[in-house]
Amino acid sequence: MIVSRHSLRLSLLASACLWQLPAMAQEATELPQVDVDSATSPANLATAPLTGATLSREEVRTFQTRSSDTARLLQGVPGVSANGGGGFSSMPAIRGLNEQRLNILVDGHPIDSACPNDMNPPLSYTDPLTVQGIKVITGVSPVSMGGDSIGGVIAVESAAPVFAKGSKLLIKGEASSFFRSNGDGFGGGLSLTMATRNLSATYSGSYTEAGNYDGGGDHGAVRSSEFAKTDQALALAWQNGLGLFELKGGYHFSPYEGFPNQYMDMTSNTSWYLNGHYAGLFDWGSLDIKGHVRDTDHEMNFLADKRGLAGRDMPMNTQVKSAGYTIKFDLPVSSRDTLRLGHDYHHQGMDDVWPAVAGSMMMGPNPYLNINGGRRDRIGGFAEWEARWSDKLSSLAGLRYDRVLMNSGTVQGYNGMGADAAAATAFNALNHRRVDHNWSGSVLLSYAPVAGVSMELGYARKVRSPNLYERYSWGRGSMSSRMIGWFGDGNGYVGNLDLKPERADTLSAAFELRGTGKQGWSLKLAPYYTHVDDYIDVVKLANLSVLGTTVAQLQFANQKAEFYGLDVSGVLPLWDDGARGSARLTATLSYLQGENLTDGGPLYHQMPLHAKLALEHKVGGLEGALEYEWVDGKTRVDATRNEPQGASYQLVNLRTAYSWKQFRLSLDVENLFDTGYDLPLGGMSLGDLLADGVQRPVPGRGRSVNVGLNVRF
Amino acid sequence: MAALAALLVHIVALALIWAPQPVRRPPAGNGGVVKLFALPQPEGTLRASSAPEAVPVHAPPIARARIAASPAPSLLPAAPAAPVAPSPAASLSSPLPAAVMNAAVPSASPPVRGTDRADAARAAYVRLLWQQIAQRRPAGISLAGSCTIAFRLDGQGRLISAEISQASGNMLLDKLALRTVRQAAPYPAPPAMVADGGLLFAIPFSFR
Numbered sequence A: 001m002i003v004s005r006h007s008l009r010l011s012l013l014a015s016a017c018l019w020q021l022p023a024m025a026q027e028a029t030e031l032p033q034v035d036v037d038s039a040t041s042p043a044n045l046a047t048a049p050l051t052g053a054t055l056s057r058e059e060v061r062t063f064q065t066r067s068s069d070t071a072r073l074l075q076g077v078p079g080v081s082a083n084g085g086g087g088f089s090s091m092p093a094i095r096g097l098n099e100q101r102l103n104i105l106v107d108g109h110p111i112d113s114a115c116p117n118d119m120n121p122p123l124s125y126t127d128p129l130t131v132q133g134i135k136v137i138t139g140v141s142p143v144s145m146g147g148d149s150i151g152g153v154i155a156v157e158s159a160a161p162v163f164a165k166g167s168k169l170l171i172k173g174e175a176s177s178f179f180r181s182n183g184d185g186f187g188g189g190l191s192l193t194m195a196t197r198n199l200s201a202t203y204s205g206s207y208t209e210a211g212n213y214d215g216g217g218d219h220g221a222v223r224s225s226e227f228a229k230t231d232q233a234l235a236l237a238w239q240n241g242l243g244l245f246e247l248k249g250g251y252h253f254s255p256y257e258g259f260p261n262q263y264m265d266m267t268s269n270t271s272w273y274l275n276g277h278y279a280g281l282f283d284w285g286s287l288d289i290k291g292h293v294r295d296t297d298h299e300m301n302f303l304a305d306k307r308g309l310a311g312r313d314m315p316m317n318t319q320v321k322s323a324g325y326t327i328k329f330d331l332p333v334s335s336r337d338t339l340r341l342g343h344d345y346h347h348q349g350m351d352d353v354w355p356a357v358a359g360s361m362m363m364g365p366n367p368y369l370n371i372n373g374g375r376r377d378r379i380g381g382f383a384e385w386e387a388r389w390s391d392k393l394s395s396l397a398g399l400r401y402d403r404v405l406m407n408s409g410t411v412q413g414y415n416g417m418g419a420d421a422a423a424a425t426a427f428n429a430l431n432h433r434r435v436d437h438n439w440s441g442s443v444l445l446s447y448a449p450v451a452g453v454s455m456e457l458g459y460a461r462k463v464r465s466p467n468l469y470e471r472y473s474w475g476r477g478s479m480s481s482r483m484i485g486w487f488g489d490g491n492g493y494v495g496n497l498d499l500k501p502e503r504a505d506t507l508s509a510a511f512e513l514r515g516t517g518k519q520g521w522s523l524k525l526a527p528y529y530t531h532v533d534d535y536i537d538v539v540k541l542a543n544l545s546v547l548g549t550t551v552a553q554l555q556f557a558n559q560k561a562e563f564y565g566l567d568v569s570g571v572l573p574l575w576d577d578g579a580r581g582s583a584r585l586t587a588t589l590s591y592l593q594g595e596n597l598t599d600g601g602p603l604y605h606q607m608p609l610h611a612k613l614a615l616e617h618k619v620g621g622l623e624g625a626l627e628y629e630w631v632d633g634k635t636r637v638d639a640t641r642n643e644p645q646g647a648s649y650q651l652v653n654l655r656t657a658y659s660w661k662q663f664r665l666s667l668d669v670e671n672l673f674d675t676g677y678d679l680p681l682g683g684m685s686l687g688d689l690l691a692d693g694v695q696r697p698v699p700g701r702g703r704s705v706n707v708g709l710n711v712r713f
Numbered sequence B: 001m002a003a004l005a006a007l008l009v010h011i012v013a014l015a016l017i018w019a020p021q022p023v024r025r026p027p028a029g030n031g032g033v034v035k036l037f038a039l040p041q042p043e044g045t046l047r048a049s050s051a052p053e054a055v056p057v058h059a060p061p062i063a064r065a066r067i068a069a070s071p072a073p074s075l076l077p078a079a080p081a082a083p084v085a086p087s088p089a090a091s092l093s094s095p096l097p098a099a100v101m102n103a104a105v106p107s108a109s110p111p112v113r114g115t116d117r118a119d120a121a122r123a124a125y126v127r128l129l130w131q132q133i134a135q136r137r138p139a140g141i142s143l144a145g146s147c148t149i150a151f152r153l154d155g156q157g158r159l160i161s162a163e164i165s166q167a168s169g170n171m172l173l174d175k176l177a178l179r180t181v182r183q184a185a186p187y188p189a190p191p192a193m194v195a196d197g198g199l200l201f202a203i204p205f206s207f208r
Helices: A002-018 A057-063 A070-076 A304-310 A418-428 A468-472 A478-482 A686-692 B002-018 B060-069 B088-092 B117-135 B171-183 B192-196
Strands: A028-030 A034-036 A052-055 A080-083 A091-094 A103-106 A133-137 A153-157 A170-180 A185-195 A199-210 A227-240 A243-257 A265-282 A285-301 A316-332 A337-354 A368-388 A393-407 A434-447 A453-464 A492-494 A502-514 A522-546 A549-577 A581-596 A610-619 A622-631 A649-660 A663-670 A704-712 B145-153 B159-166 B200-207
Touching (some): A034 B117, A052 A070, A057 A070, A057 A133, A070 A133, A227 B171, A304 A686, A393 A468, A478 A492, A478 A522, B117 B192, B145 B171, B159 B171
Parallel strands (some): A492 A549
Antiparallel strands (some): A080 A091, A133 A153, A170 A185, A185 A199, A199 A227, A227 A243, A243 A265, A265 A285, A285 A316, A316 A337, A337 A368, A393 A434, A434 A453, A502 A522, A549 A581, A581 A610, A610 A622, A649 A663, A663 A704, B145 B159
């Protein structure tokens, strides 16, 4: 501001000498302010539909002490649940559709999993300590957000670059640390930004580590649940007359992550990436270009808990190299209409090799080539038309075309014996090249007739091509097929070259009522129905005997499925007066039914009816919350996968925090009553099975006292 | 005579600039809105009111009215007195504040001194301008910041110039605000009374 006043003086001095003003007043009449909000409204239909939710940095900060698993953080959003994996690798599911079917973006870029067990899903590369915001869309999303998915959207964002306003260097940042008693988990994170008016540099880094956790009640320790990882990133931004240029490079390393529901553990995961971004705003519209490159090296073997019964050594190495770009044009063609055009490309190359084990009869003398030179290349384009009929009504319609090309090279087993040898010969005799032409479209309508009432209706037809493992896993032996699968059920999976892409038709609606006044109440109801043609489920090939238990060998197959349900959420302010502070009640309820229409049975891992209630209170710098969660028993189970039923349970969590100036100290008691329960979507506890022959579902976390410290500067 | 008047104008202007400026912070925080200097009317134009200064339309009462109508709750302890930052629940889905939803322009408070017809006409014209710009308000782009665009119109309502008088620090936001003002043109022709009083306007934008 001082700068502009200075230049004002200079220019006036100059003009005083040169200027002969006629009698003309120079005062500027001020207009009222124009507010541009990014929150949900008919105007923001393309970026923030009503079925969406945005978790701000404040909300993520509230929960970062409790978990390092970003997917678990999202469970507060109605309709979102998490399929269990490792300590930081849960796979989110939205309205019954699992992680592979969702559009998950980190900083606007897709991330490929590089593992036959999906141990490194996209969210595992993020840490709540440094996440700045998460946008979730549970219902129909516009085609401009991405293709190759049939479910919702999860977009994890780092902070947009900030620049200094004056000539003084801007330095800001945030540091956090935490300790969790259950599993002795600890870690820390740092975000630091240094900026001038045109340049901005942000470093973000985090480290987290924990041992095996204990289940509640008398469930005892859950084997193979330890983990450690670090994420580091440096982002540079430069703004000038042409626009905004960004470059971000990052490195992720995990020395180990146990997977309670898999036969293997992750013994090393290294991933480095480089993201580029250009955003420009012109009179004719705006242009956004993104590019990314990523290299991931993933290794699996047995950690200590599994070596007892599984053996000492079974190395499995997956390497994935990805690259891609997205180009989007935003063209306001009239005061009412905006046209969006986009083109994107993404390449994934994979080698999945299981080296021979010295001295092993079964696992040698050759390396097992699971995926040899596999590739999955997507090229797509979309056109979208958004119309703002008035402040109250907006509509959006888009069409997208994706071409997916997949191929894989010749394979081989460890040796010439057994079912694998025959399977390799059969696989190599076939042509592996597949091309899918996928057409998708979505239509959204948003209407807000009066203040406090909003409604939205959406229909989408989305298509997803199979992933590399669904098409190209070829092993038929008991062990080799059990190495494939991200379902945590202990079953074996075999790929299917003839799989067709999944085509889903979704109808979703949302209706929201908000009370007027400063502390209004709100209620949101969001029903939905999805019908999927060629849904990739499984057919049973055989039974397998493993460590005294019976599991199934399954093959991927196209079937038909449908999902329907209702998500409800509400907020009720209780009181707000100075001395007693403010308090409010929040509640969510989710009902989901997922059905396989081909065999008439329920689909696998469908979250039972559950509800959450939270009483939050803030007075001065002190804030507290009492959370109550109720989950119904899991009675709808997939018989084909031998999915076990589960009992209903209730959990109580207590959360307190004290903020003073830029410090925040939080104390959080998770599972206050140490309730013993099984995770409905946790899978089977194979770590416990391999450690001491006990077969049980993966238990939920027992009581944990978590302490966190956070500083902002 | 005119040259003397012009010189007087400049001397007084310089004196005013060097005097400490009362900076009025906009309700949304984040960067002050520079209240562009108000010059005394040259002696040639006598006005009915005895006001020595032209009185620009004051926004603070409007802003306060808007805050009261906003439904967004906020439980953050350091809640600013300004339009509240969206709380977790509000961030899930919050339609535009009630005042904007009904496309109603917050009514300008009457000028401090009297009900001068020129001032009332100016206030009405400002309302029209605001409505026209607000209708072409861009969609949110998930960037936060405040900036002010100063723009000048001619006698027919055409846009002569527009510039960023108060930058937000983020060039994309500034460009977006500038483009909004440029593309909302042409504006309605100002009535003669308003045109005589000068056609330089400033409009603050607040992005959240």
